[in-house]
Amino acid sequence: MRYSKEHKQETHARIVKKASVRLREKGAHGIGVADLMKEAGLTHGGFYAHFDSREALVIEAFAYAMDRSIEHWRKIAAETPAEKRLSTIIDSYVSPVHRDDPGRGCAVPALGAEIARESAKTRKAFAAKLEQLIDVMADQIPDVPRKTARRQAMGTLATMMGTLVMSRVAGSGELSDEILLAGREAALARATATKKARAKVN
C-alpha cells in the first residue's frame, strides 16, 4: 500500500482534533464539512474516506473533547493535595479563561443543548462521556457513600456548566464576572456540602 501505514489514522486523528475545537467554538451545526477538512489541511472530497457521515465526525469530535476534560481533571487530582482538589477543578472550570475560550474548553456547556436535539445515537455517546466526567468528580468527594458523591458531583457539574453558559451569554463585562463569581461560590458549596454538614453535626 502507498503512504505509510499510520498515515490515514494520523490524518483521521488530525481531522477529529481540529473539528472538536471548531465545533465547540461554532456549534454542532455552525461549520460545514468543507471548512472542517480545510482546518486539517485537506479538501472536502476526501471526507467520506474517513467518516460515514458528518454526524459520525461530530460524535468522535465530541468524545475527543470530553476525554481531554476527563484527563485534565484526573491530572489535577493526581497533582493536588486531597483537600484542594475540588476547589482547583472548580476554579479552573468556572474562570474567565474558560469562558473566553470555548474551543479548548468543556464540551458540555458548548454543545450540550444542541446534542440534546440530535439522534439517539449521538445522545447516547454524549451521555456516556458525561457520566464518566461525573464519576471523575465523584471520585474527588471523600467520606460519603458513592451514591451521595455521585449526586453531589452531578449538582456541582450542573452548576459549573450552567454558570459558564450564562456568563458566555453575558459576554465579558461586569454581569458576566458577577455570574462567574456566583457560580464558583455555588459550585464549591455544593461540592463540599456534606463535609460541612458533617462538621456541623459533629
Next chain:
Amino acid sequence: MRYSKEHKQETHARIVKKASVRLREKGAHGIGVADLMKEAGLTHGGFYAHFDSREALVIEAFAYAMDRSIEHWRKIAAETPAEKRLSTIIDSYVSPVHRDDPGRGCAVPALGAEIARESAKTRKAFAAKLEQLIDVMADQIPDVPRKTARRQAMGTLATMMGTLVMSRVAGSGELSDEILLAGREAALARATATKKARAKVN
C-alpha cells in the same frame, strides 16, 4: 387601509409566539423562515414585511419566551406563601415535565449556548432578559442584602438550567432522573444557603 388596523400586529405576534416554541424545540438555527411562517399559517414570502431579518425574529421570539418565564415566576411568587416560593419555582423548573417539553420551557437551557455565539446585538438582548429573570428570583430570597440575593439567584439559576441541559442530554431514563434529583437538591440548597447559615450561627 385594507385589513383591520390590528391585523398586522396580530399576525406579527402570532409568528413570534409560534417561532418562540419551535426555536426552543429545534434550536436557534434548527428551523428556517419558510417553516416558521408555515407554523403561523402563512407562506414565506411575507416574512420581510414583518421582520428586518431572521435574526430580528430570533431576538423577538427569545424575548417573548423569557417574558413568559418571568411572568410565570412572578405568578408563583404571588400565589405561594413566602417560605415555599423558592422551592415551588425550583420544583417546577427542575422537573421531568420541563425537561421533556423544551418548546414551552425556559429559553436559557434551550438556547443559551447558541445565543452566546450570536452577534453582540442578539447577546445583549438575551443578557437583558436573563438579568430580569435573575432579579425575579433574587426578589424571593429574603433577609439578605440585595447583592447577596442576586448572587445566590445567579448560582441557583445556573444550577437549575445546567441540570436541565444535562438531563436532556441523558434522555429520559434513570441517569436523567438522577440528574434531575441532584439538581433539585443543589438548587434548593443554594437558594436557601444563607438562611441555613444564619440558623447555624444563631
Next chain:
DNA sequence: CCCATTAAATGTCCATGGTCATATAATAGC
C-alpha cells in the same frame, strides 16, 4: 362602488452544505 393602500403570496436568486462518483497522486512491494 371603486380605487388607493397595504398584507400576504408567488416565484426567483444565490450561497451554503452534505454527499458521492470519479480522477489523481503517492508509495510499497515485486
Next chain:
DNA sequence: GCTATTATATGACCATGGACATTTAATGGG
C-alpha cells in the same frame, strides 16, 4: 522502475435556506 493499491483532490449534484422583487388580494375611505 513498474504496478497494484489506497489516500486525497476535483468536481458535480441536489436540497435547504435566507433574502427580496414583484404580484395578488383584501378592505376601508371617498
